[in-house]
Amino acid sequence: MTVSVRPMTPDDAPAVARMAGELSAHEGVAAPPFDADSVRRWGFGPDRRFDGVVAEFGERVVGYALYHDGFHVGRGTPGLMLMDLYADPTVRRRGVGRALMAAVAEAARRRGGTWVVWQVHPENVEGLAFYRALGARRYRAADFELEVGD
DSSP, X not given: OOEEEEEOOGGGHHHHHHHHHHHHHHHTXXXXXXXXHHHHHHHSSTTOOOEEEXXXXXXXXXXXXXXXXXXETTTTEEEEEEEEEEEOGGGTTTXXXXXXXXXXXXXXXXXXXXXXXXXXXXXXXXXXXXXXXXXXXXXXXXOOOOOOOO
């Protein structure tokens, strides 16, 4: 069976939300308040905040990547901020992650971008190894978060 990647559709919202919860569990953190309605609201329509692709293995959605536009002042170029990348454990090491990352990189190029950046939970050992195997480099920055309300 081969992996195929396609743009996410509103019909994929339940699967994407479920896998987002699985990603959180894999990282040992609480499930996010990110349900199918959130995917539809923020991934489609007039208030869209992110785009996504899904991976299919046969007829089953087995992975996803969510990303949004960014701009790197130091490079003077646009690019993409990868929010999430996930492959179902039953299909890992079968090219799903690589296919998703290739689709995200292509989306960046189509938008005139020259880079993709992301964060990895420090205890996601599999993810860290995967990104190193892709040839990605650690980006030297400190992570901060400022909550500004609902």
